[in-house]
Amino acid sequence: MSKINLKEKLSLFSEHWSPKVISELNDYQIKLVKIKGDFVWHNHSETDELFLVIDGEMKIEFKDKTVELNKGEMYVVPKGVEHRPYAENECEIMLIEPKDVVNTGEKENDLTASNDVWI
Amino acid sequence: MSKINLKEKLSLFSEHWSPKVISELNDYQIKLVKIKGDFVWHNHSETDELFLVIDGEMKIEFKDKTVELNKGEMYVVPKGVEHRPYAENECEIMLIEPKDVVNTGEKENDLTASNDVWI
Numbered sequence: 001m002s003k004i005n006l007k008e009k010l011s012l013f014s015e016h017w018s019p020k021v022i023s024e025l026n027d028y029q030i031k032l033v034k035i036k037g038d039f040v041w042h043n044h045s046e047t048d049e050l051f052l053v054i055d056g057e058m059k060i061e062f063k064d065k066t067v068e069l070n071k072g073e074m075y076v077v078p079k080g081v082e083h084r085p086y087a088e089n090e091c092e093i094m095l096i097e098p099k100d101v102v103n104t105g106e107k108e109n110d111l112t113a114s115n116d117v118w119i
Numbered sequence: 120m121s122k123i124n125l126k127e128k129l130s131l132f133s134e135h136w137s138p139k140v141i142s143e144l145n146d147y148q149i150k151l152v153k154i155k156g157d158f159v160w161h162n163h164s165e166t167d168e169l170f171l172v173i174d175g176e177m178k179i180e181f182k183d184k185t186v187e188l189n190k191g192e193m194y195v196v197p198k199g200v201e202h203r204p205y206a207e208n209e210c211e212i213m214l215i216e217p218k219d220v221v222n223t224g225e226k227e228n229d230l231t232a233s234n235d236v237w238i
Contacts (some may be wrong), residue, residue, distance in 0.1 A: 003186050003194045021206070023195050025167045025215060028147065030193070048144045054191075067122050075122045076142050079189075096144060096215065 006032065006054055010092050012119045017111050019060070019095055019103055031095040033103075039085045041048040042105030049077045049097045056091030071080070125151065125173055129211050131238045136230050137236040138214055138222055150214040151238070152222075158204045161224030168216045179203070212219030227233045 009022050009032055017039060019031040035058060039041040051060065058073060060067045061084040067075055077083050104112045128141050128151055135207040136158060144186040154177060169178065179186045179194060180203040187196055198203050223231045 001195065001197065003188055003192050006191045006193065023169075023193065025169045025195050026198075026217070030169070030195075050142075050144045050149070069122055072125045072141065073122050074125065076120065076144050076149075079145075098145070110133065 001118050013078040014036055017103065018113045020117055021073060027099055028096060029099050033093050033095055034084055034090055035093060036090045037087065038106065040104055040109060040111055041082055041084045043080050043082045044101055045080050047079050047098050047101060048078055050095065051075050051077065054092040054094055056087065056089060058087040058091040058093065060086060061086060067118045128238055136222065137232040139236055143236060147215060148218050148219055152214055153209055154204060154206045154212060155209045156206065159202055159223055159226065159228060159230055160203045161226055162201045163198050163220055163224050164199050166198050166217050166220060169214065169225055170194050171213040173211040175206065175208060177204060177212065178204040179211040180205060193214050
């Protein structure tokens with residue numbers, strides 16, 4: 001176990017919408033992801049999902065509102081709630097959720113990323 | 120549920136070694152804490168514990184090594200491992216761990232903080 005520098009880990013990849021695992025906390029995983037553009041509507045029926053913006057800005061669209069998150073801001077999407085992340089410009093995010101959570105929820109599509117990819 | 124600005128939450132308190140809960144993720148809690156000086160040796164026998172430095176620098180002393188963490192760096196202390204956080208100057212930290220984790224582990228002393236205090 002060694003310390004993890006978030007910016008250093010973020011420098012190791014450039015693709016969007018492809019979460020990378022950087023650490024585990026019991027049966028949870030800490031992931032970094034770069035996002036740009038639109039994602040798909042989805043939900044995670046079994047778990048909440050934490051978004052923390054490391055750099056940039058993003059939006060999370062819900063059916064009844066849109067939340068804007070800037071650097072240093074976080075939001076926990078409650079389990080089962082439909083949401084759609086969006087970023088006009090590239091945004092760097094930390095995600096925390098249990099192991100085995102798929103980024104597109106129960107819908108598999110072009111944006112479904114390989115799970116459990118470590119950097 | 121509204122978004123959480125870490126710096127805004129950190130501006131709401133000044134005491135050291137007294138974690139404040141800012142959000143929950145399933146049965147986990149996200150906490151902010153300001154630390155300065157020495158803490159006590161302790162461990163958490165049932166859980167890992169995530170430290171993420173929001174601002175400043177800190178050290179986590181272990182029996183066999185010391186880890187230095189600067190802003191933007193994190194470390195997961197494995198469950199059961201004795202550790203002692205330390206900061207020469209005030210350091211702002213995010214902690215993530217299951218609900219009901221006591222800051223001093225199983226040892227109650229002057230540094231034991233009230234649990235589940237929200238800001």
